[in-house]
Amino acid sequence: MDEGLKAIAVGLAMGLGAIGPGIGIGMIAGHAMEAIGRNPEATSKIQTNMILGMAFAEAVAIYALVVALIIKFV
Amino acid sequence: MSALHISISAETIAHVGPLAVSNSIFTSLVVSVLLVILALTVHAKLKAKGKPSRFQAMMEMIIESLYNLTLDITGSRQKTALFFPLIATFFLFILFNNWFGLLPGVGAIGFREIKEGVSEFVPYMRAGTADLNTTIALALVSVVVTQYFGLSALGLSYLKKYFNFSNPMNAFVGILEFILELAKVMSFGFRLFGNVFAGEVLLAVMTFLVPVIIPMPFYGLELFVGVIQALVFAMLSLVFFNLATVGHGGEEH
Numbered sequence: 001m002d003e004g005l006k007a008i009a010v011g012l013a014m015g016l017g018a019i020g021p022g023i024g025i026g027m028i029a030g031h032a033m034e035a036i037g038r039n040p041e042a043t044s045k046i047q048t049n050m051i052l053g054m055a056f057a058e059a060v061a062i063y064a065l066v067v068a069l070i071i072k073f074v
Numbered sequence: 075m076s077a078l079h080i081s082i083s084a085e086t087i088a089h090v091g092p093l094a095v096s097n098s099i100f101t102s103l104v105v106s107v108l109l110v111i112l113a114l115t116v117h118a119k120l121k122a123k124g125k126p127s128r129f130q131a132m133m134e135m136i137i138e139s140l141y142n143l144t145l146d147i148t149g150s151r152q153k154t155a156l157f158f159p160l161i162a163t164f165f166l167f168i169l170f171n172n173w174f175g176l177l178p179g180v181g182a183i184g185f186r187e188i189k190e191g192v193s194e195f196v197p198y199m200r201a202g203t204a205d206l207n208t209t210i211a212l213a214l215v216s217v218v219v220t221q222y223f224g225l226s227a228l229g230l231s232y233l234k235k236y237f238n239f240s241n242p243m244n245a246f247v248g249i250l251e252f253i254l255e256l257a258k259v260m261s262f263g264f265r266l267f268g269n270v271f272a273g274e275v276l277l278a279v280m281t282f283l284v285p286v287i288i289p290m291p292f293y294g295l296e297l298f299v300g301v302i303q304a305l306v307f308a309m310l311s312l313v314f315f316n317l318a319t320v321g322h323g324g325e326e327h
Binding site: 045048051052055058059062063065066069070073074 | 080081082143146261264265267268269271272302305306309310313
């Protein structure tokens, strides 16, 4: 019973927590592609900043992951 | 949970006096020693004249690209000389730790230990960055050094960021800035730990489900994630160092 509830909680925490960062990273990549298409010379600069921005968006998903892991293992 | 072995915290493998040595500390030490040996070899083989060896050219390429990246963000040679050693160390240490965890045998070779009547598997090695203690320590170094660089560049006026009683709004912003520094430690530490540990779990689960072929692309993914996370940690540290050394006056609109 307890294990089952835990499994549901882990799935929900990770699944719901991944929605926001997923949308965010998609938007960052999309806009970066647009920018590269407009100005191909700036590719390297845009790429670095894109990866940094993605890291910030991804951090939110990582928090969800850590919460999920804590529910699962602790 | 039969054969699938996943442990969120590092396990103790030995004791040195009262100090417990965990498998992630052991791996970090191995990686550190390897890095030191690499640095000494490169130094011994450096040639100032004539055609450099391939090995030297490769090492120069790595260091040069890191240097140029630092220079791009700081925009001044003086600051680059100040930040570069720490940033490059962060990058190389985290990168090698991430990749060391992917080597065959790491996390697979170990011994069995009887804990509370249950026989448990304890590996001798575990990627250093897959332990929250390591990543939080790195994050603390980064944040504390940020304060040091801020203080040394701006003097006591750096502290105005936290203690500014010119009006109630600024006093409140100071408190927020303080919380932000604490949040930075958390986000630095958890981001790196989460990514690396999640990678290990992913590989363990994939290998558990299908032992051949299927886990291979995930190893490629993890190699990539290792580079990206090392880069992200180094770059974010660099951006924060740079922000701390630039005066805060420009932000008042």
